[in-house]
Amino acid sequence: MEEPRMHGIFTDADTGRLTYALSLSDSCLTVQRVSSPPSQTPAPEHLDLRDCLGSRAHRGEREDRDAYYLCVYFYPYRRRWMAWGPVRQRDERRFRLVLNSDDNNDDEQEEEDEEEDAKLREAERWARAIRNRPGNTRGVLFSEVRRACGVMVLVNPQSGRGQAMAQYNGHVQRMLTEADIPHTLVITERQNHARDLVRSTDLSQWDALIILSGDGLLFEVVNGLMERPDWEKAIQTPLGILPGGSGNALAASVHHYTRASPVWGEDLLTSCGFLLCKGLVSGLDLISVQLSSGARLFSFLSLAWGFVADVDIESETFRQIGALRFILGTLVRLASLRIYQGKLAYLPAGETDSVSSTGENLLNDHLMAPFGQPVPQNWTLVEEREFVLVLAMFQSHLSEDLMAAPGARADDGIIHLFYLTAGVSRATLLRLFRAMQSGTHLDCGCAHLVYVRAQAIRLEPLSADGVLTVDGERVHYGPVQAQVHRAAARIIC
Numbered sequence: 001m002e003e004p005r006m007h008g009i010f011t012d013a014d015t016g017r018l019t020y021a022l023s024l025s026d027s028c029l030t031v032q033r034v035s036s037p038p039s040q041t042p043a044p045e046h047l048d049l050r051d052c053l054g055s056r057a058h059r060g061e062r063e064d065r066d067a068y069y070l071c072v073y074f075y076p077y078r079r080r081w082m083a084w085g086p087v088r089q090r091d092e093r094r095f096r097l098v099l100n101s102d103d104n105n106d107d108e109q110e111e112e113d114e115e116e117d118a119k120l121r122e123a124e125r126w127a128r129a130i131r132n133r134p135g136n137t138r139g140v141l142f143s144e145v146r147r148a149c150g151v152m153v154l155v156n157p158q159s160g161r162g163q164a165m166a167q168y169n170g171h172v173q174r175m176l177t178e179a180d181i182p183h184t185l186v187i188t189e190r191q192n193h194a195r196d197l198v199r200s201t202d203l204s205q206w207d208a209l210i211i212l213s214g215d216g217l218l219f220e221v222v223n224g225l226m227e228r229p230d231w232e233k234a235i236q237t238p239l240g241i242l243p244g245g246s247g248n249a250l251a252a253s254v255h256h257y258t259r260a261s262p263v264w265g266e267d268l269l270t271s272c273g274f275l276l277c278k279g280l281v282s283g284l285d286l287i288s289v290q291l292s293s294g295a296r297l298f299s300f301l302s303l304a305w306g307f308v309a310d311v312d313i314e315s316e317t318f319r320q321i322g323a324l325r326f327i328l329g330t331l332v333r334l335a336s337l338r339i340y341q342g343k344l345a346y347l348p349a350g351e352t353d354s355v356s357s358t359g360e361n362l363l364n365d366h367l368m369a370p371f372g373q374p375v376p377q378n379w380t381l382v383e384e385r386e387f388v389l390v391l392a393m394f395q396s397h398l399s400e401d402l403m404a405a406p407g408a409r410a411d412d413g414i415i416h417l418f419y420l421t422a423g424v425s426r427a428t429l430l431r432l433f434r435a436m437q438s439g440t441h442l443d444c445g446c447a448h449l450v451y452v453r454a455q456a457i458r459l460e461p462l463s464a465d466g467v468l469t470v471d472g473e474r475v476h477y478g479p480v481q482a483q484v485h486r487a488a489a490r491i492i493c
């Protein structure tokens, strides 16, 4: 058992009738109800400080101005009815400070002032000690890598079912305040607003850029940062994602990397908000995507052709039903299943050293040959030419409830390439998508489904028309190739 660093006597905040002895160690806040007779004393409660977002001290209002309070904000995992597993739930603890005054001061007013000062100092000392406990986190904090000047929160009010602003007002603003993270809200007004903004903003003003939207807005932000003359520095700005869209694939991936049970909707928002406020920064792979139009994009999520790309784009008309849009879109597309002709090649992972991409490396797609030239000799050519889908995953999730690459990590430096060859039945395809909800599609024993780990891929569609998506956004249709740049960006996760 750890030695407590602080002890104090408080009462409950509402009635002041219950007395509590609080003790604070490096890892836990212990709350012991003090009652008489002592035989009726309940067991102490040990509140794990790893679940604590923040703490603040404040004075009571109006007739309660003599009182000083300590508020501590916890988000522990708790079981909830109908949930798959435990989910993070807010648990605010408020205590009223009890301080014994010494009564040897003759001047009453002076005595009162001193006592109030002492109470405030004591409440603030507790709040500070909880906030700044040693070993608060392991790893790099975004406030440590940059100046502590606050974060920009970009919200797309049109994303998903148009609920992002309500999510900001209902949850995000409160969590950032509880964690004492100053922030500025930017509501995007149009497509490419965020892209233009991050291309020109003074990034030294921001500790991190937070995106409360779908993956499309983060795609804009990443590409906007990469279009800056100072892209090498700009892309090091920590990025945060909060699920406000309909797919929310990166948010679901970030949650999955914590190894917690899967969550959706508001529970996913709370989980991602918690991780964001904790502020641990990790590398995020960026995938350089070259299109036949000559354009070069930077992707963090997926590249899709065939069934998945068609569903993604066609289901946009069902945006109002949120994540269910993909299920409905899948059923619609199953009814008119198509075969897509094309050539696929890839460079298997491990063929060359996967270097961390900082500085010069990022500009250099050294693994790929120019379009028009054959792929390098160490690449593998896929024999089949008829596909139902080709899906390159860079994170674990394709959407909130589709875990396409369960083994993927934010900075594993790997393209998780899946392809499904022609001949698969509708029933099997449906079974694969159902299994993908729990990430078990590779265990279905489907001979048409192939999974390889790659560093680079090239796809040359031969069918005249079709859809190609990068991070869920439709891009120019035609030959495409991509190479991973390990941990080229940074994500708070």
Ligand SMILES: Nc1ncnc2c1ncn2[C@@H]1O[C@H](COP(=O)(O)OP(=O)(O)OP(=O)(O)O)[C@@H](O)[C@H]1O
Binding pocket: 156, 157, 158, 159, 160, 161, 188, 189, 190, 191, 192, 193, 213, 214, 215, 216, 217, 218, 220, 244, 245, 246, 247, 248, 249, 319, 472
């Ligand atoms: N105010 C706005 N009005 C219209 N479109 C916007 C606005 N702000 C951003 N956009 C565009 O909306 C597109 C979709 O946004 P986003 O991906 O964030 O939401 P989504 O498509 O609902 O979510 P998901 O990608 O998870 O399915 C983006 O391409 C973005 O450029």
